[in-house]
Amino acid sequence: DQQVKQNSPSLSVQEGRISILNCDYTNSMFDYFLWYKKYPAEGPTFLISISSIKDKNEDGRFTVFLNKSAKHLSLHIVPSQPGDSAVYFCAANEGAQKLVFGQGTRLTINP
């Protein structure tokens, strides 16, 4: 049972435009959500997070939106840069330090 789903395995965006990565979850008990970015041959790197009591969190070019009623979150990257090309994972906190991850979306930024 996949509690966190990223339905788009890949996304291609033009440099300078907005990248929007989506994530859906099923467990209403999740109280904290995170996005990680992963380059090949490296471990995931923490990007941005959001508490379930908020609906938006912004950090530079990255903004995460949370819609609790729809059990949906999204990551916006504006403007997209070539260095943003990576696999992006959304994750939900299930208590203590246990994270439930989505399957990832491969983002490619085209020059």
Next chain:
Amino acid sequence: KAGVTQTPRYLIKTRGQQVTLSCSPISGHRSVSWYQQTPGQGLQFLFEYFSETQRNKGNFPGRFSGRQFSNSRSEMNVSTLELGDSALYLCASSLAFGPAVSPLHFGNGTRLTVT
């Protein structure tokens, strides 16, 4: 500050063997978690240790075990290896309770291939 260090980076084992993976967390981090990454399943939680105690365990068979030492270093062991155990094993460390306080910092992983 050094990041999370995992050794070895690559391992090739045959079915039936056992393997031990090692993880050194970031200095000062007392929580260590292990995840398995496979192409079809994404990252799946194995277990988490804090102060030498296993606090949480994922849905993996008993062949997967771990431990944490007093210096917070952790090891993960897989016995009676199966072909399906081929994966990237990621270790992550953090300061304290909950990602809201301290997000996980991942190592670069150990790539295990079982033949």
